[in-house]
Structure formats: C-alpha cells, structure tokens
Amino acid sequence: MKWEPQRFDDEPNTPPKPKAPHGPSLPFFPPPKTDYLAIIARVLNIIVNILIIIFILMLMSGIQVFEQSLEKKEVNEISWAADKQFKVDPNKNPKKLKDFLGYQDIKNELQKYVEAVNPNNPINPNLPRGILLHGPPGTGKTHLAKCLAGSVYQHAPFFITTGSDFVEKYVGVGASRVRSLFNTAKITAQNKGQKYFFIFIDEIDAVGQKRLNDENKNQEQTNTLTALLAEIDGFVSSDQTPQAILIAATNRMDMLDNALVREGRLGNHILLDLPDLESTKKLLQETIVVPQGNTLDFDTIAKVIHGVHFSPAKIMALANETKEVAKKNNTQNITAEYIYEAMERVLMGQEKTSNRNEEEIKRVAIHELGHAILAKTLGFDVHRVTTKARGKAGGYTIFFxxxxxxxxxxxxxIKQIIIALGGRAAEEIFYNKDDISLGCGNDLEKADNIATQMVVNYGMSLKDDMKGLSPLKNTIDDEAKNKINDIITESYKIAKKILEKYKNNEDSKSKWQELQNTLTDLSKGTLNQNNFENIPAEQIKIENNNITVN
Known part of the structure; x- marks a missing residue:
C-alpha cells in the first residue's frame, strides 16, 4: 500500500483553496423598517368608511321611523281629540239646562245657544263665541256645561276636556292637541252639515295663566296658550264653515292671561256664585228625599243653609249625610234636626267621642256663650251652640x-270683629287675664283679618281718613298697623262691656247660668235658636274715633 501525505486547510503558510463562483456579485441593501403609522392610518381609514356607511344606513332608517312616528302621533292626537266628544248613554236621558237647579238668569243667558244651533234658525253673527264660567269651587260650573251639552248635542258636536290635558312634558304636545281638538270638532260638524261646534275646557287656568316676562321659564305653556289664542282668532264667519263656540271654566279668573279673557275671545263672563236663598231652597227640595207623609219647613232650613254659605256641591254632600244620620237613628223619616246634624258634619267633620274633663267643657261653654250672646245682642241669628268636639274645634257657634x-x-x-273676640272676652271675665286658653287663637286671627281688609283694601277705620289704604300693593305701613290695632282694641272693649253688663244683670245672670248648664251637660251639650229668645239687643256706633254702645 502506497502511503500519501495528508494536508490540512488550517495548516500555516497554506494558501486557501479557491471556491467555485455562484453567480454575479450584487450590492447589499439592509431590510426596510416597518411603518406602523401608515398601517394605523390605513386601518382607521377603513373603519371611518365603514362607520360612514353604517351612519348613512341608520339615517335612512331613522328618517323612515321618524316619518312613521309623525304619522302615528298625528293619528294619536286625532284619536285623543275624538275621544273628547260628548256622548250620550242610550239607556239614559242626558241632563239639560232645565235640569240645572237654580241660577235662572244664567240659564236664560245660555238658552240662546240652544236656540242658535237649531237647524231652522240662521247663523247669529252677534252670538258671543267665547264664554268664561267663573266663581268659587263647588258652584256647578262643570255640571252646567254638561247640561248645555245635553241640550245641544243633537244639533252640534260638543267636546269636553280639561286644561291639564294640554300640559305634557314633551315639547309641542300642548299646541298640537289644541289644533287637533279644534280641527276634529270642525270636521265632525262639517260631516254632519251642522252650523256650530262647542269646545268646553274645564280648569282652563292650567293652560291659560298669565304669561311671565321671562317666557323661557315656561315656554311650553306659552306655546300652548298662543296656539289656543290663534284658534280662537281663527273663527271664520261663513255660512259654509261651522262656527266654534269655546266655553271655559275656572275658579281663579284673576290668574288668567288678559289676552285670553278680553272681548272677542272669552269675553262673555258668567259668574256662578254661591246660590241665593231661593236657589238654596230648590236645591234642598230636589236633593233631600223626604218620605211621603214627612213634611219639612224648607223655608227655615234654606235660611240656615244659606246663612252658612253652602255651595251646590256642599248641599249634595248634605243630602248624603242626612241619609246617614237617619240610618244611624234607624228610621227613614227626615227631620230638620237630622239635616242640621248633617250640616255640622259637612262643616266641621265627625263628632269626637274622646273623653274630656269637666273643667275643659266648662271653659268651652263659657267661650262659646261669649260668641253667642254677642251675636244675638248685635242682631245676628244664633242657630247652634255646642260643646261637642268636631274636627279641630272643641266647640263652635253657628250664627249669621x-x-x-x-x-x-x-x-x-265691626260687629263681626266684636263677636269674634267674644270668646276671649268671656274667658277673661269668668277667669282672669292670665288664664286665657289657646282656643282664642283662631278668633284673634279672624278679627285681625277682617280689620286688615277694612283698612288696607276698603279704606275703613275708626277715623274719617283713608290713610293706610293700599289695595293694589297689599302692603301694611305703620299708619295702617295703628288703625288695625285701634279697631281690634276698641272692639274688644265693647265685647267685654256687653258681656260684663249681661253677667252682672240679675235677670240675664240666671239666663247665662241656665245656658251654661245645658252646654256642660254631656247628654245635651247643644243649644239652638229657641234658647236665645228674649235676649236684649245692643246698639253700637262709631263716635270720635271710638266705638260706643248704648
């Protein structure tokens, strides 16, 4: 075997072995850096475009929904207005003007509207198109309007609503409802070929209050009132167009905007005050059901009920309470005493049965006799004096x-002030100045109110001048305060003088004791007008800035 020497590339002094070429040589470029801002911009651009597309789609859909909601709102307003039309139960006869008790002059005034809607009569161009029924609560304003509706509904549509129906939290609802109500009423009359249509708005003060200088505080109410005024002014006198007659009712005419109650709008003002004596009698006869064979002296009863200023609403409550009193006594007969007891329930509330000590009852008896004796001596009719507690009163005296x-x-x-101070004067005479009860508080308040009205509103005082008169500003200056104090002080002196005279007289002293014993007797506790016969009268007059009594 032939041996050959081995070579190693890493041996020193040995040149490197050339490498085979791999192609042409290229210049070297470093890899590019990533541009994150550009990527973000492109992504945001895509997102924005997507949002724009979504917004356009939603806008198109929202327009359709909005249009549908407007159509639905219009339908709802028309439906709301249509529901306000006066409808008659086919099984009942509607109340008519002749069924409204009393107030004959007012019924005569409204009768011309009943005649005007008769299709055989021509349109009356002089017929007032705006009526405002005003007066204290409970006098039957709403009931009168419904009786008028029952008299005209066959020849003219009658719509009934309230001022609060136009007061909503959503902007524009009130004005929209006003327009819808008038338009619906007009179309209803047109479709039936009728000459008139009636709209009655009860409690119109909810929407017709005086506008403030800063209208932004209640812009919605202002807009609604403006729409109502525009509809009233839009009454067109034409034989082809149904004529609108607007009737409104309120307890607070002083709160209404002047533009609403002027002539040409609600210019026909009809006052429904508390009923007169004859109307009170008719109301009593119609509302209190008397069994056959049971007779009542309605002339006397009416005088008493009228004397305590009962409204028709209170007379209705009186009739219901009278039934309850008769039921409590296990009888169907109605007596004057039952009616008077029912009157006290309506005036003062239910009788309290809580126990009171004899000293308290005696004090109440003395207090109430102070009122009663003064009322009788000064020419008033004393109807009822009692120590029976009702409501907040431990006892009370009814006189007129x-x-x-x-x-x-x-x-x-002045006489009313003297009588109001009679309870306190009696307590001071029979007890002493430092032993006067809290029961005098309301009496003093009443006396102060009357004296204040005399001086501030009517220019009346013990002097001949009218200093202190301020009916418009309703302020009380020092001059007025002094005059008010003089009236009360002088009246109190007269109250004490008359009662002391009555107490010290031998004949009247025994009479007082007799009345007091009756009031403190828990089985009785009540006096009537018969108990106050033969009490001598006293004459008072104003002389030299003082009140004198003969």
Whole structure:
C-alpha cells in the first residue's frame, strides 16, 4: 500500500483553496423598517368608511321611523281629540239646562245657544263665541256645561276636556292637541252639515295663566296658550264653515292671561256664585228625599243653609249625610234636626267621642256663650251652640246675619270683629287675664283679618281718613298697623262691656247660668235658636274715633 501525505486547510503558510463562483456579485441593501403609522392610518381609514356607511344606513332608517312616528302621533292626537266628544248613554236621558237647579238668569243667558244651533234658525253673527264660567269651587260650573251639552248635542258636536290635558312634558304636545281638538270638532260638524261646534275646557287656568316676562321659564305653556289664542282668532264667519263656540271654566279668573279673557275671545263672563236663598231652597227640595207623609219647613232650613254659605256641591254632600244620620237613628223619616246634624258634619267633620274633663267643657261653654250672646245682642241669628268636639274645634257657634246682604257696611264688619273676640272676652271675665286658653287663637286671627281688609283694601277705620289704604300693593305701613290695632282694641272693649253688663244683670245672670248648664251637660251639650229668645239687643256706633254702645 502506497502511503500519501495528508494536508490540512488550517495548516500555516497554506494558501486557501479557491471556491467555485455562484453567480454575479450584487450590492447589499439592509431590510426596510416597518411603518406602523401608515398601517394605523390605513386601518382607521377603513373603519371611518365603514362607520360612514353604517351612519348613512341608520339615517335612512331613522328618517323612515321618524316619518312613521309623525304619522302615528298625528293619528294619536286625532284619536285623543275624538275621544273628547260628548256622548250620550242610550239607556239614559242626558241632563239639560232645565235640569240645572237654580241660577235662572244664567240659564236664560245660555238658552240662546240652544236656540242658535237649531237647524231652522240662521247663523247669529252677534252670538258671543267665547264664554268664561267663573266663581268659587263647588258652584256647578262643570255640571252646567254638561247640561248645555245635553241640550245641544243633537244639533252640534260638543267636546269636553280639561286644561291639564294640554300640559305634557314633551315639547309641542300642548299646541298640537289644541289644533287637533279644534280641527276634529270642525270636521265632525262639517260631516254632519251642522252650523256650530262647542269646545268646553274645564280648569282652563292650567293652560291659560298669565304669561311671565321671562317666557323661557315656561315656554311650553306659552306655546300652548298662543296656539289656543290663534284658534280662537281663527273663527271664520261663513255660512259654509261651522262656527266654534269655546266655553271655559275656572275658579281663579284673576290668574288668567288678559289676552285670553278680553272681548272677542272669552269675553262673555258668567259668574256662578254661591246660590241665593231661593236657589238654596230648590236645591234642598230636589236633593233631600223626604218620605211621603214627612213634611219639612224648607223655608227655615234654606235660611240656615244659606246663612252658612253652602255651595251646590256642599248641599249634595248634605243630602248624603242626612241619609246617614237617619240610618244611624234607624228610621227613614227626615227631620230638620237630622239635616242640621248633617250640616255640622259637612262643616266641621265627625263628632269626637274622646273623653274630656269637666273643667275643659266648662271653659268651652263659657267661650262659646261669649260668641253667642254677642251675636244675638248685635242682631245676628244664633242657630247652634255646642260643646261637642268636631274636627279641630272643641266647640263652635253657628250664627249669621238676620238679613242677608251682599254689601256689608263698616258697622257690620265691626260687629263681626266684636263677636269674634267674644270668646276671649268671656274667658277673661269668668277667669282672669292670665288664664286665657289657646282656643282664642283662631278668633284673634279672624278679627285681625277682617280689620286688615277694612283698612288696607276698603279704606275703613275708626277715623274719617283713608290713610293706610293700599289695595293694589297689599302692603301694611305703620299708619295702617295703628288703625288695625285701634279697631281690634276698641272692639274688644265693647265685647267685654256687653258681656260684663249681661253677667252682672240679675235677670240675664240666671239666663247665662241656665245656658251654661245645658252646654256642660254631656247628654245635651247643644243649644239652638229657641234658647236665645228674649235676649236684649245692643246698639253700637262709631263716635270720635271710638266705638260706643248704648
């Protein structure tokens, strides 16, 4: 075997073995850096384009939904207005104007609207198209409107709503409903070929209040009122167009905007005040069901009920309470005493049965006799005096002027103040100045209110001048305060003087004790007008800035 020497590439001084070529030689470039900002920009651009497409699609869909909601809202408003039309139960006869008790002059005023809707009569161009029924609560304004509706509904559509129906939290709803109501009523009349349509808005003060200088505080109410005024002004006098007659009712005419109650709008103002004596009698006769053979002196009862200023609503409550009193006594007969007990329930509330000590009852008896004796001596009719507790009162006295008058004079108001202070005066006489009860608080408040009204609103005082008069500002300056204090102080002196005279007289002293014993007797505890006969009258007058009594 032939031996050959071995070579190693890493031996020193040995040249490297040439490598075989692999192709042409190229210049070297480093790898490019990643541009993250550009990537982000491209992604954002894609996202933005997608959002734009989505927005366009949603906008197109939203327009369709909005249009549908507008159509639905319009349908709902028309449906709402249609539901307000006066409808008659086919099984019942509707109440008509002739069924509204009392207030004959007002019924005569509204009768011309009943005649106007008669298809045989031409349109009356002078017929007032706006009526405002106003007056204290419970006088039957809403009931009167419904009686009018029952009288005209066969010849003219009658729509009934309330001011609160136009007050919503959503902007524009009130104004929209006003327009919808008038338009629906007009179309209803047109379809039936009728000349008039009626719209009655009860409690219109909810939407017709006086507008503020800063209208932004209640912009929605302002917009609704503006829409209502526009519809009223839109009444067109034409034989082809049904004529709108707007009737509104409110307890607070002073709160209404002047633009609403002026002539040409709600310019025909009809006051429903508390019923007069004759209307009170008719209401009592119609509402209190008296069994056959049971007779009542409604003339006397009406005088009492009228004297305590009962509204028709209270008379209705009185009739219901009278039934309850008769039922409690296990009888169907109705007596005057039952009616008077029911009257006290309506006025004062249910009788309290809680036990009271004899000293408290005696104090109440003295207090109430102070009111009653003064009322009788000054010419008032004393109807009821009792120590029975009702409501917040431990006892009470019911009295009223012998002659009903709408225009009391200064001496009449002075008499009311003297009577109001009679309870406190009696307690001071029979006890002492430092032993007067808290039961005098309401009496003092009443006396102060009357005296304040005299001085501030009517310019009446014990002096001949009218200093302190401020009916518009309704403020009380020092001059007025002094005059008010003089009236109350002088009235209190007269109250004490009359009661002390009555107490110290031998004949009247025994009469007082007799009345007091009756009031403190728990089995009785009540006096009526018969107990106050033969009590001498006293005459008072104003002389030299003082009140005197003969």
């Amino acid at each position: 002027p012998h002659t009903d008058t709408k225009l009391p004079i200064k001496i009449d108001l």
